[in-house]
Amino acid sequence: xxxxxxxxxxxxxxxxxxxxxxxxxxxxxxxxxxxxxxxxxxxxxxxxxxxxxxxxxxxxxxxxxxxxxxxxxxxxxxxxxxxxxxxxxxxxxxxxxxxxxxxxxxxxxxxxxxxxxxxxxxxxxxxxxxxxxxxxxxxxxxxxxxxxxxxxxxxxxxxxxxxxxxxxxxxxxxxxxxxxxxxxxxxxxxxxxxxxxxxxxxxxxxxxxxxxxxxxxxxxxxxxxxxxxxxxxxxxxxxxxxxxxxxxxxxxxxxxxxxxxxxxxxxxxxxxxxxxxxx
Amino acid sequence: xxxxxxxxxxxxxxxxxxxxxxxxxxxxxxxxxxxxxxxxxxxxxxxxxxxxxxxxxxxxxxxxxxxxxxxxxxxxxxxxxxxxxxxxxxxxxxxxxxxxxxxxxxxxxxxxxxxxxxxxxxxxxxxxxxxxxxxxxxxxxxxxxxxxxxxxxxxxxxxxxxxxxxxxxxxxxxxxxxxxxxxxxxxxxxxxxxxxxxxxxxxxxxxxxxxxxxxxxxxxxxxxxxxxxxxxxxxxxxxxxxxxxxxxxxxxxxxxxxxxxxxxxxxxxxxxxxxxxxxxxxxxxxxxxxxxxxxxxxxxxxxxxxxxxxxxxxxxxx
Ligand SMILES: Nc1ncnc2c1ncn2[C@@H]1O[C@H](COP(=O)(O)OP(=O)(O)OP(=O)(O)O)[C@@H](O)[C@H]1O
Ligand SMILES: [Mg+2]
Numbered sequence: 001x002x003x004x005x006x007x008x009x010x011x012x013x014x015x016x017x018x019x020x021x022x023x024x025x026x027x028x029x030x031x032x033x034x035x036x037x038x039x040x041x042x043x044x045x046x047x048x049x050x051x052x053x054x055x056x057x058x059x060x061x062x063x064x065x066x067x068x069x070x071x072x073x074x075x076x077x078x079x080x081x082x083x084x085x086x087x088x089x090x091x092x093x094x095x096x097x098x099x100x101x102x103x104x105x106x107x108x109x110x111x112x113x114x115x116x117x118x119x120x121x122x123x124x125x126x127x128x129x130x131x132x133x134x135x136x137x138x139x140x141x142x143x144x145x146x147x148x149x150x151x152x153x154x155x156x157x158x159x160x161x162x163x164x165x166x167x168x169x170x171x172x173x174x175x176x177x178x179x180x181x182x183x184x185x186x187x188x189x190x191x192x193x194x195x196x197x198x199x200x201x202x203x204x205x206x207x208x209x210x211x212x213x214x215x216x217x218x219x220x221x222x223x224x225x226x227x228x229x230x231x232x233x234x235x236x237x238x239x240x241x242x243x244x245x246x247x248x249x250x251x252x253x254x255x256x257x258x259x260x261x262x263x264x265x266x267x268x269x270x271x272x273x274x275x276x277x278x279x
Numbered sequence: 280x281x282x283x284x285x286x287x288x289x290x291x292x293x294x295x296x297x298x299x300x301x302x303x304x305x306x307x308x309x310x311x312x313x314x315x316x317x318x319x320x321x322x323x324x325x326x327x328x329x330x331x332x333x334x335x336x337x338x339x340x341x342x343x344x345x346x347x348x349x350x351x352x353x354x355x356x357x358x359x360x361x362x363x364x365x366x367x368x369x370x371x372x373x374x375x376x377x378x379x380x381x382x383x384x385x386x387x388x389x390x391x392x393x394x395x396x397x398x399x400x401x402x403x404x405x406x407x408x409x410x411x412x413x414x415x416x417x418x419x420x421x422x423x424x425x426x427x428x429x430x431x432x433x434x435x436x437x438x439x440x441x442x443x444x445x446x447x448x449x450x451x452x453x454x455x456x457x458x459x460x461x462x463x464x465x466x467x468x469x470x471x472x473x474x475x476x477x478x479x480x481x482x483x484x485x486x487x488x489x490x491x492x493x494x495x496x497x498x499x500x501x502x503x504x505x506x507x508x509x510x511x512x513x514x515x516x517x518x519x520x521x522x523x524x525x526x527x528x529x530x531x532x533x534x535x536x537x538x539x540x541x542x543x544x545x546x547x548x549x550x551x552x553x554x555x556x557x558x559x560x561x562x563x564x565x566x567x568x569x570x571x572x573x574x575x576x577x578x579x580x581x582x583x584x585x586x587x588x589x590x591x592x593x594x595x596x597x
Contacts, residue, residue, distance in 0.1 A: 011386050018383035025376055026369035103367030106334055107428075111384040112356030274334040275296065 012117045019121030020128060027098060028129045036090040040137045043079050047144035054150050061150055064157035068166060071145045072231035075170055079141070080177055080225060081206065084134055088181035089199050091133075092126045096189035106274045115269040123186055123262060130178045138174055142167050166230040173228045176254050180221040183258035187265040210235045214242035221257070224250040284346040286310050287331055287436065287467060292340035294326055300561040301326035302491045304572060305340070309469060309486075313462045315478040316471040318488030324471040325364055327488065328438050331469070332361045344436060345467075357385065360429035364440035364471075366421045368413045374400065374424045375409040382431050399431035400424075404453065418445035426454065436467040443470075443477060455481055490557030492574045512553035516560070517545040517573040524569045531559060545573075 027033070099105035108118055146154030146163060157163040184202070188195040206222045217223045217240070226233070227244035228251070245253065287309040294301035302323040316324045329335040330342055333352040347354055368377055379396040387395070400409050403423040408416065413424060422445050429437060439458075443451055458481065462468045472478045479485065487495040518524050525537040525546045533556065536549040550556040563569045 014386045015384055018380070018386070021383065022380040025380060026372055030371055032370075102370055103365065104369045106332075106361070106363060107369075107381050108384070109334055109352070110332060110356055110359070110361050111381060112353050112386075113384055114353045271336070273336060274329065 007114075012114070012120070015113050015117050016121045016124055019118075020125050023095070023122075023125035023129075026104075027095065027125070036087055037133065039083055039090070040087050040133045041140075042083060043074060044137055044140045044144065047074075047141050051144050051147045051150050061148075061152045061154075064146065064151050064153055064161065064163065067145055067151045067154065068157065068163060069231060071142075072166075072229065073233050074141075074145075076226060076229055076233045079138070080173070081222060083137070084130075084174060084177045085181055085203060085206070087134065088126075088130055088178060089185050089195075091130050092123075092182045092185035093189040093195045093199075095122045095126050096186065097195070100276055103276050105272070105276070109272060109274060115272065116266045119186075119190075119262065119266045119269045123182060126182050126186065127178060130182060131175055134174050134178060135171060138170055142170070169228060169230045173225050176228070176251065177221070177225050179258050180225070180254040183261040183265075184221065187261040187268075190265045190268045210239040210242075212240065214240060217242040218245065221254060224254050283343055286343075287345070287469075288341075288343045289327075289330075290341045290343075292330060292337045292342055294330060294335060294337050295565060298565050300491045300565045301335075302330070302488075303561070303564055305493055307486065307493060307496070309467060309484075311462070311465055311467050312483035313458055313468045313470065313481055314484045314486060315482040316469065316486050316488055317473065317475050317478065318471075319473055322473075322488040323491045324473075324488055325440055326491075328361070328440050328469065328471060331436075332359055332438055334361075357432065358434055359436040359438060360432065360434035362422075362425045362429040362437075362439040362442055364444070366418070366425070368421075368424075371412060371414065373410055373412050374405055374416070374420075374427075377413060377424060378409075378428050378431050381428060385432050395431050395433075396427075399427040402430065402457065403427045404450075419447055419450050422446055423450065423454075426457070430457075430461070434466075436469070437461055438469045440471050441473075443472065489553075490561055492557075494574060512556060513547070513549045514556075515540065515545050515547050515575045516571060517575070518569055518571050519544070520569065521546045524563070527563060527568065528559070531555075 099108065113121075142158060142163075145151065146158040148154055151157070153161075158167065185195065185199065188198050188202075192198055206220055209217055209220045209222050223242070224245055228247055244250075287307075289305045289307040292305040292307075293303045305327065307327075316327060318324055326335065330337055331344055333344075333349060333355045336349060342349060344355060345358060347358065372380075375396065378399055379392055382392045382396055383389075385392075397406075400406055403426050405420060405423055405427065408420060413421060416424065422442060426439070426442060429439065437458075442454060442458075446454055458468050458470065462483070470478055470482070475485070475487075484498055485496065486493055516524060521539045521543060525539055528534045528537045528546070528548060531550075533552040534548060534550050536547070538547045539545075540547055548556070560571065560574070564571045
């Protein structure tokens, strides 16, 4: 072989890059991925409808600051909690469970690749796919929310006003969410044959988060993500106020959680066996 | 370990799927050349192959492939090419991508990976079909693209699970030529089949597998199919508690005779139904009711096959 040995960061990087190419073809650029794309574009569709219907129905353009406040709710309650959550669930669990359902896992396990690199490759592939998908969705959402005719001086607000900073924060939060939820679901998929149930429990946990005592609120991904959002969201009369975690802690917190989950999954991956031959 | 650097070694290997016995107490050494694992359905051929490829970890015992232990599965990938029994590929992938993209995982650059993929695909005669999706291939073409994938990285050990399944006579002859060429180049070629005469002429060595045990192994010179299930059988089962096994076996109606061996380290069994006997023995071993060390043919019939297989010198059995 041209390459010798199976070690060294440069060699592992080459393998991860090769995995990206492979996953792109066999996992992402396929009709099977369409449902996730549709879910990711759901908020875009809704905002597009508004952009079309609002002027027709004779509504006046809304002030940009008001639109920004409403969009803050859409972002946190709809996009982050549902779309990104379920999108990551679909993408990252399929990266693992798909290998068993298509009976193709052994091709990876037979390649001269450390199991840790295999895991890293899967994670990076998921990050790239989910990161790209949700970033595009987010960009379209922002453009449509602040489209002229629906929002007074929307483009000015978005590109030159306070909207620019918000947008930057939203992109950052989205990518951080992909890292956090991605690691979570990748790990789940390594431990559970059917990750649906633990994912449902997690969803519940993340949703009732704001009702929990502040200490427990911090034991969640969503709390840290919300702490980083530029505009506060009204969470109803029952919410227990918890001080947002400062960015200097929230970002490393999510990254640390992701690293911990990936480490656990890597230990599991080392013991992977292929038994689908018999079932 | 120097003497083992060119051998695949199984030492006391057992593998259970939960309660189900895959293989039991396997001691086996495989050298270069063509070795065929022959046995009926469910006898443990694929389990043995998955174990040597590192896709399964043994519950007991140790496996070494050309001096490489199970602790470095990633090194094994470079050394070994594997062609599974079942047809499975990532859905929607083309023949070319299947070989090329997985080859890239070896850390090869684009050009080298492409060159190797091209050569491997040409070797199995699928150059024209390579741009098409595997899902649209015939059974024989699927076999061949799997073979191309297995040989593309030029491994020293080729593990091929029922590689002749679904091949027409011409493709079969070409595949056999390929196996011979690999063996002539000093490689280890390990095949499996459930019909002895399919592989006998080709193989330097045959390992007969039945009910999770290696029942006979050796060189082979001709054709003989002795693996019929419902035939009488005499075997010697070596175990530490022969009394217990004998008592348990005697209750079965297909067991005609269960005699404790004079050295008190085994039971000599005569049964009218080999299949049922092996199933029973597996169940007992899986339940932990008895500990089985070794199963040896002690039957005139099996004995003759056995003698035949190893070229006239029977071993092991009395
Ligand atoms: N994943 C699995 N789960 C449970 N039992 C299994 C599994 N794989 C194999 N077995 C059992 O292990 C035994 C050996 O199976 P194996 O697949 O190794 O046989 P084989 O010789 O390859 O058979 P075939 O000729 O049908 O391919 C059988 O009893 C089988 O039922
Ligand atoms: Mg098999």
